[in-house]
Amino acid sequence: MRQTLAIILCGTLIGTLGALFLSALKFADSARIAAINLAGTSSLPPWLAAVLVCLTGAAVAAYLAYRLAPDAPQTSLDRPGKETATPASQLGGLSANFAGTSLAVGAGFALGPERPAIQMGAIVGRTVCRILRLKASDRDIFTAAAGGAGVATMFNSPLGCAAYTVEAVLKRVDFKRSVIALGMGGISVAVARLISGNAINFPVGEISGVKPPQLLLCLLLGCLMAFFAKLHLQLIMVTSRGLISAMPRPVLRAALIGGLFGILAWHAPALVGTGEQMTQSILDGGLDLRALVIVFLIRFLLGPLSLAASVPGGYFTPVLLLGAAFGAMFGSVANEWIPMTDISPTVFALTGMAVALATVANAPFTGILLVIETTGAFSLSLPMTVAVLGAVAVGRLLHQPTLTHGLEQALNANPPKFM
Structure with missing residues (x-):
């Protein structure tokens, strides 16, 4: 009975908090543009205001992050069931x-x-x-499921939440864990939708399936993306290690x-931020090949810089754009x-999203389910599966680490100092 009550309470609270969090992120994106425009009306040069x-x-x-939640940045440990190495209050960690x-x-x-x-x-x-007062043996399961429910509210993805919980956090599947993860994720998404609406993250309309011979192209896409994922992860590790070593004070480094991001935000505001609007533009077919190359290369570099800043934030949404x-x-x-x-580039874009998330997070089921649920492209489950299998196979051959493991090494080698 207490476990059922815990699932309901956690799902309701996380769904409410998640809806408020998403609203805050959208406000922050628009507030940046408004603040730059407002500061630009003063005597300051517009670029300096940005x-x-x-x-x-x-x-x-x-x-x-430094004072209240040192595990909030991506350059830290990545398991919600673990206590942070530096003690911080629960309220402080949530606020940070x-x-x-x-x-x-x-x-x-x-x-x-x-x-x-x-x-x-x-x-x-x-x-x-x-x-x-749940048993100690249940606390890790509920804590991990609650963390997965947080993912579910961000992407409207209860199945992806359950997959993430058992695949990337608990790394073990059984009936009890699956039910707790599904129940908590489903309730949290339902509450979040009740507050913020029932829209999927990236609507794509009706998508036709892929013919069997064309699956070879999806397999090739997955294999190619595995190489780029390996290169991207290495760039992230090198950038993080170098900048943390050169500027060990996180506040100064982030500033x-x-x-640098302010300069880019002034000249090309569409290229900064989470990248959700740019992802939607790509899925809508609004960018030609030249624009796609420019967006890919710039975001390929912006991600490592962002993670090296040691500010709170994850990397799933930017990876979906890549x-x-x-x-x-x-x-x-x-x-x-x-x-x-004769296949729409949107089909390959959706498949690429699943591959990118699966390879970077080292979570194949999570990548496929999350993209299917956030786009509604259920007809592409087979090409996504084929592409992800190819990417995972090549990634194993390349000994590709997960994103968090590489950044742990970079951070542990250079403990941060304040300011």
């Missing part, structure tokens, strides 16, 4: 994740909401378990990187050079 706005937001976000990520997104960093949502969900799960851009590029080239292809 730099100051983004610099300030980044510095405050890094300060909150909520406000810090909003400020980081407002500063234009290429970050997503899922890691803070995992941590906030885990805080809710631990608190509910303590209040209801300087925020200033996957969509690479897949759309692949589809455009395939349609031009390979006879009888």
Whole structure:
């Protein structure tokens, strides 16, 4: 009975908190543009106003993470069931994740909401378990499921939430864990939809399936993306290790990187932030091949810089943009050079999103289910599966690490100092 009550309470609280968090992130994106425009009306040069706005937001976000939630940035440990190495209050950790990520997104960093949502969900799960006095053997399961429910609210993805919980966090599947993860994720998504609406994240309309011979192209896409994922992860590790070593004070490092993002935010505002609008533009077919290449290359570099800033935030949403851009590029080239292809680049963009998430998170089921649920492209489950299998196979051959493992090594080698 207490376990059922815990599932309901956790799901309701996480869904409510998640809906508020998403609203805060959307407000932060629009507030950045408004603040830059407002500051530009003063005697300051417009570009300098943009730099100051983004610099300030980044510095405050890094300060909150350093003081209240040192495991909030991606450059830290990544398991909601674990206690943070540096003690911090539950309320402080929740506040740092909520406000810090909003400020980081407002500063234009290429970050997503899922890691803070995992941590906030885990805080809710631990608190509910303590209040209801659940057994110690159940607390880790409920805490992990609560973290997964946080992911579910960010992407409207209850099945993806359950997959993430058992695949990437608990790394073990049984009936009890599956029911807790599904129940908590389903309730949290239902509550979030009740508050913020019932729309999927990336609507794509009706998508036709892929013919069996064309699945070879999906397999090729997955194999190619595995190489780029390996390169991207190496770039993230090198960038994080280098910048953390050169500038060990996280607030100063975040401020300087925020200033760079401010310059880009002034000249090309569509290229900064979480990237959700750009992802939707790619899925709508609004970018030609040249624009896709530019977007892919710029975001390929912005991600490592954002993660090296040690501000609260995750990387799922930016990775989805990279996957969509690479897949759309692949589809455009395939349609031009390979006879009888005749597949919409949107199909490859969606497939690329699933591959990108699966390879970076080292979670194949999560990548496929999350993209299917966030786009409604259920007809592409087979090509996504084929592409992800190819990417996972190549990734194993390349000994590809997960994103978090590489960043743990970078952070542990250079412990941060304040300011």
